[in-house]
Amino acid sequence: MRRNLLEFWRTFSRNKLGLLGGFLVLTAILAAVFAPALTPHQPTDVMRGANGRGLTFSPPSVHGPLGTDDAGRDIWTELIYGARVSLTVGFTAGFIAMFVGSLFGITAGYFGGWIDNLLMRVTDVLLVIPDLPLMLVLVATLRQMNLHVSPLLIIILVIGLLYWTSTARLIRSQVLTIKERQFVSRARAIGAGHGHIIRKHVLPQIMPLIVANTVLTISTAILVESGLAFLGLGDPTKPSWGTMLNFAFDRNAVTNGAWWFYLPPGLAIVWVSLGCILLGNVLEEMLNPRLTTHHLEGDENMIAIPAPGAK
């Protein structure tokens, strides 16, 4: 296991895109964790000029590296505190989706038969209902129901419980091939139970795939959260990057030419989700043996290779 990890790291560290992805994700996490150390202000503090008035729509200057918003708050501070919200939602929702997707995928793939049929039909139904309208209706209704839960929790649950379908399908197809391998039938022959086989033989085989897929799902979750928040469903007391963009757009940052208000939050979203996508794709590529043969690569003329011993 350790040798495998070491080998994995050796292949991975040679991949520049993977390293770049890791760097993007890691810096964002560090900024979120160490936010108080990176700014002297609180996200709600209003910056004031020499005359004591709030500095509204002030471009990047000594008062703030990224300027201020319509209420005079420091955008850099809002941005790194927003990372906490965006990343928390993204990671939690991503993990929920991974858990549900793996559960569905393993159960369907391993047990097969009518269980497989039922679970996959449920997946298909979910896959074909347009996701954003469904989420908007769900979130709007749940918030209206006075459930006394944080709006962020609602968003996390809705994203987590809707975005597991691709994970489930991927894992199911992988489990289907593993199930047919000899070590599984041998384990079954010596009397191993389903739980044992899944834990000891199936899970270790698909774990790398699950990890790669989770990273991709996290990027989806971050993007989806930003969209919901932009449409006004975020938690205004805990602004994420999407909420910042919602404020920027609603308060006419575009017509005021306040590019420092609407560019940074979007760039931050691209930064993290691109990081996750690069990381996830590189991991998936390393673990997917297909896509290696390419018959039209290289020269147009074919060189016949003589069979051994056919001089």
Added chain:
Amino acid sequence: MNRRDYLLRKLGFSLVTVLVVVIINFILFRVLPGDPVRAVIGRNVRISPEIQQALRVQFGLDKPVFPDQFIDTLGQWLQGNLGVSWSQRQPVKDILFSKLGNTLLLIGLGQILSIILGVALGLLAGWKRKTAIDVGALTFSLVAWATPTFWLGIILLAAGSAWLGLPTGGIVSPANVSKPLYTVIPDLARHLILPTLTLTILYLGEYMLIMRSSILEVLSEDYILTAKAKGMSHWQVLMRHALKNAMLPIVTLIALNLGFTVSGAIYIETVFSYDGLGNLFQDALTKQDYPLLQGAFLLLAISVILANMFADILYTYLDPRVKAN
């Protein structure tokens, strides 16, 4: 399994999915606090309790939720009666249909452009794997994938209005609002440039990625090697053997993408104040106009489900392997 059975199964699946959507819609509508009779009378609080009770009886709201009310509602929806909008005081159906055309125009243009460009670029990138073209195409599609739709819209809106003098919103200039659309095509086109561009850039990336991986998969097949061994040039192999087979996933993707396209329309129409279903959806959301929201959801979901079904049917005609299976 022959084609008829396959089609029947697809039809059955679509019906079940529509039923799921209807049930979701019904449940969401009923769990809301407050009385559903408000959906019928609007926010007019001056209606006396007696009349409200009479309305409740008239609309069957005194009966049990399941099955009586469910069957009633289902019957209403089947007749196209989606209730009355709280904010606009008009039948939801009429409002939806007045916006449908505008959205179809935007989505259609964006889809056609992104499919053509995406397929061409994906083919090129897969063929010339690991060259500058491929790396450029991949980088573009990855960045497009990571970019939030609405944010790209905001940037294009800011750039297009400041540097190119393009309109910042709406579907036509205020002076042309009451005229029929076909009489003000140049004005309409100016308003369509930025939203269409946003849609195209975003969906282009995905078509390109799928086309690229699809062509790569096809190019690893033995029949490509055979074609090459017969002495055909790369271009001939691509056009005669690879393209047709690699296009198959695109057909499925177009249908699967309709869901994403709807999401894109909601974001883009919001950013560009484009007078379509997406903007209406967002508007209903902020005004908490539930009948309108539910009606819009029902329409969008059922359209996407039906479109998927047609894509599946189309697929059976395009891919002979489905028939044999």
